[in-house]
Structures are given as C-alpha cells and as structure tokens.
Amino acid sequence: MDKFERIAELKKEKNAVILAHYYVDEDVQKCADYIGDSFYLAKVATKVEQDKIIFAGVEFMGESAKLLNPEKRVFMPEKTADCPMAHMATREEIEEMKKKYPDIAIVTYINSTAELKSMTDVCVTSSNAVKICKKLPNDKIFFIPDQNLGDFIRKQLPEKQVFTNRGFCPRHAVMTEEDILAAKKAHPNALVAAHPECREEVLKHCDFVGSTSAIIDYVVEQEGEEFIIGTVDGVFPKILESAPNKKLYRVIDPQVCVNMKKVTLDKVIDVLENETNEVFLDEEVAKKAMKPLEKMLELAK
Ligand code: 13P
Ligand code: SF4
Numbered sequence: 001m002d003k004f005e006r007i008a009e010l011k012k013e014k015n016a017v018i019l020a021h022y023y024v025d026e027d028v029q030k031c032a033d034y035i036g037d038s039f040y041l042a043k044v045a046t047k048v049e050q051d052k053i054i055f056a057g058v059e060f061m062g063e064s065a066k067l068l069n070p071e072k073r074v075f076m077p078e079k080t081a082d083c084p085m086a087h088m089a090t091r092e093e094i095e096e097m098k099k100k101y102p103d104i105a106i107v108t109y110i111n112s113t114a115e116l117k118s119m120t121d122v123c124v125t126s127s128n129a130v131k132i133c134k135k136l137p138n139d140k141i142f143f144i145p146d147q148n149l150g151d152f153i154r155k156q157l158p159e160k161q162v163f164t165n166r167g168f169c170p171r172h173a174v175m176t177e178e179d180i181l182a183a184k185k186a187h188p189n190a191l192v193a194a195h196p197e198c199r200e201e202v203l204k205h206c207d208f209v210g211s212t213s214a215i216i217d218y219v220v221e222q223e224g225e226e227f228i229i230g231t232v233d234g235v236f237p238k239i240l241e242s243a244p245n246k247k248l249y250r251v252i253d254p255q256v257c258v259n260m261k262k263v264t265l266d267k268v269i270d271v272l273e274n275e276t277n278e279v280f281l282d283e284e285v286a287k288k289a290m291k292p293l294e295k296m297l298e299l300a301k
Pocket of ligand 2 (some may be wrong): 056084085160169171172197232257258259
C-alpha cells in the first residue's frame with residue numbers, strides 16, 4: 001500500500017477530511033480533499049461534514065478552522081509550522097491606536113494569532129481585504145500585522161485613512177524592486193502576477209496583484225504563455241494542471257514558505273494514526289476571536 005492509499009484508508013477510518021493550502025508541497029496537495037487560499041479554506045472548514053479536520057498549512061489556519069468550528073477536532077500535521085508574521089503585532093500597539101483614535105476599526109489579517117484576533121473588529125484575507133475595508137463605516141483603519149498588504153489597501157481605498165504596523169511576510173517581503181526588474185528583463189514577454197504581501201515597489205511593476213487563488217485564476221485565464229510569479233511556487237502545480245502550456249518563472253529562487261514546507265505526507269499519516277497535534281484554544285480568547293472571523297465571512301459575501 002502506498003502513502004496515498006494509506007491516507008485514504010485512514011481518512012475513512014477516522015472520519016477525517018484534509019484541507020491544504022497551495023503553499024504546501026505538491027504531494028501533500030495531492031492527498032487533500034480541498035486545496036485553496038486562506039479564505040477558501042476558512043469557508044470550506046465551516047461546511048465539511050467529517051468530525052476531524054487535518055489542516056496541511058500553518059498554525060493560524062488550523063486555529064481559524066477551530067475558531068469557526070469549535071465542535072470539530074482540528075489537527076496540524078506539523079506542530080511547528082507557524083507563520084512568523086502572525087506574531088508581528090502587539091496588544092499594546094492596538095490599545096495605543098484605540099486610545100488615540102476611539103473611532104478606528106481594528107482590521108486584522110487572518111495571518112495572526114488568536115490573541116490578536118480577539119482584539120479585533122474584523123478579520124480579512126488577501127482575497128477580501130479591500131472589499132471588507134471598503135464596506136466598513138469607519139474612516140480610520142488600523143491594519144495589522146502586514147504592512148505591505150496594508151499599503152496595498154490604502155492605495156485601493158484613498159477615501160480611508162489606513163494605519164499599519166511593521167509586520168511582514170519573510171517570504172514575500174524579501175523580493176526587491178531589483179529582483180522584479182531583473183526577472184522582467186530576463187523574460188520580456190512575460191506578464192507579472194504577485195501577492196499583495198510583496199512590497200509596494202515590487203507591486204508597481206506587476207500586471208496583476210491578488211491572493212494565491214486569484215493569481216492562479218489570472219494566469220490560467222490569460223491568453224499569454226509566459227508569467228513571472230511573485231508568490232510561493234506551490235501555486236505552480238495547480239496552474240500547470242489547468243494550463244499545461246504556461247511557462248512560469250520565479251522572481252527569486254527558491255520561492256518557498258519554509259513553514260509550509262515542513263508539512264509532509266509522513267506527517268499527515270502520523271497525525272491521522274496517532275491524533276497528535278490537536279489545536280486547543282483558550283476558551284475566553286476563542287469566544288472573542290471567532291467573532292471577527294464570522295464577521296469576515298459575512299462581509300465577504
Ligand atoms: P492567501 O490569502 O493568498 O492564501 O495568502 C496566505 C498567505 O499566507 C500568503 O503568504
Ligand atoms: Fe506566513 Fe509568508 Fe508563509 Fe504566508 S508565505 S504563511 S505570510 S511566512
């Protein structure tokens with residue numbers, strides 16, 4: 001029996017479903033029942049029937065699935081797979097902004113700890129951040145923890161005053177303007193699609209900016225053949241599955257999320273067999289943190 005057969009057998013036996021983000025390795029994506037970006041996976045988590053969710057992703061994704069489904073058991077194949085950006089804002093920063101601007105909305109990227117979510121008015125993902133911020137009645141927004149996504153929102157919504165802190169994604173923020181210009185020079189016929197976690201000076205050279213799913217859809221739907229992709233190369237298999245003729249180039253090499261990379265097929269088997277790495281949340285924090293996530297699902301409709 002190969003690893004995929006073993007996983008299929010265990011899923012049935014344990015009444016479990018596997019959700020995977022596009023940034024995990026291709027073989028892990030292959031064993032998943034649902035693959036997608038953060039928003040899609042948060043929505044799917046509220047709809048699955050199985051009573052155990054195996055989340056092939058990073059900690060904030062498993063936590064969000066648990067917050068939205070407290071009655072389900074959620075497991076992480078790799079306990080240490082965490083998004084560093086999720087920790088790049090503090091309670092004090094939020095309190096200070098609220099004191100300074102009592103009418104400010106605290107908008108928190110889903111890439112954040114449950115504690116940060118618990119102090120928040122609404123959560124967003126990269127695919128719905130602009131839409132949700134636009135709908136808020138507040139003129140002032142404190143967006144945490146990703147400064148680059150915050151800058152992107154500010155540009156799209158000049159009518160709002162968007163404040164940011166200094167969080168960043170180590171994978172996307174490392175790409176520089178020189179990198180993108182060099183990639184364009186090497187592939188002059190390619191269109192450029194990138195994630196809004198990249199810096200503004202990178203995004204200004206892009207033909208398209210969007211979440212991982214939006215990038216995949218854009219590349220598949222365009223008539224062009226060549227694309228420079230400014231996000232983790234875990235999106236490549238999905239693009240090539242739908243459009244095998246596309247030529248995809250990286251801005252930098254390697255272009256991986258080291259934490260997502262820690263998730264392997266063996267760890268998926270292990271977590272299914274032994275029911276380890278279950279997600280547990282502090283009850284008080286969870287009660288407050290689920291509200292902004294639910295509000296996100298409502299406002300994103
Ligand atoms: P998505 O909203 O595209 O899934 O982004 C998640 C992420 O972690 C990007 O680095
Ligand atoms: Fe976090 Fe960046 Fe990895 Fe996304 S790519 S999970 S933001 S470290």
